[in-house]
Amino acid sequence: MRTARTGLVCALALAFSALAPLQAYAAEDAMKRDARERAPAALLGVWEADIAASTYSTPPRQHLRSFFYTAEGKLMVSFLTLGADGRQSAGHWAVQLDGTPGLEYFAANGSTPYAEIRLTPVDAQTFTVTNTYAGEQASTASYVLSNEGQTLTITRTPKSGNRSVVVYHRWGLGQSTSAN
Structure with missing residues (x-):
């Protein structure tokens, strides 16, 4: 025993x-899993959409997107759009770079989450983003950072199929890439 x-x-x-x-x-x-360890340094900063080089169903007048970190080590993505109609819209989402879901918020919705976002790296310069709204996949997107880190191309395909390709360049204060 x-x-x-x-x-x-x-x-x-x-x-x-x-x-x-x-x-x-x-x-x-x-x-x-901490985004500070996984995100390419070239992704960080503020990017402005090159409206003329992009494909939209309804092009905005101007669109900015920024990538920074949260205190918890997530990637914080914020966006600000001046629509063709002159109205502004803004929002943000924060995620890890491992497909773990994060919540997306729009300023118009206040503190109510709008959608769930998942960001998954494909390689060192490419990420897949999945957007889920009301429990259903609403869109997928590919974020591709150029080799020199000066251009970011986001190809987004919503459930409706109206694909958009938005080309971003690093935003410099006082240097606009959009036609205002």
Whole structure:
């Protein structure tokens, strides 16, 4: 009986010691999920849509998009649009770069989340973004950062199929790429 118990204790000790490397890997993997470790540095900053080089169903007058980090290490994406009708719209979302869902907010909705966003890296310069609204996938998008880090192209396909391709360039204060 004592031999059986000793064997069981040894087997459990061996099993738990085998978990130690897995726990270390999980901790290392958790550190990599922090967007500050995974997002390319060239993505950070403010980008302005080049309206003339982009394809929209209804082009806005101007569109800005920014990429920064939150205190929790998520990627914060904010956007501001001056529509063709002269109205402004704004919003933001914050996500990790591992497909974990984050919430998207529009200023018009206040503190009520508008949609769920998932951002997944494809490679060092390409990301897939999935937008879910009311439990259904509303759109998918591909974010592609150029090799030199000066152009960001977002190709978005909503459920309706009206695909848009928006070309962004780094925004410099006092230097607009849009025709105002």
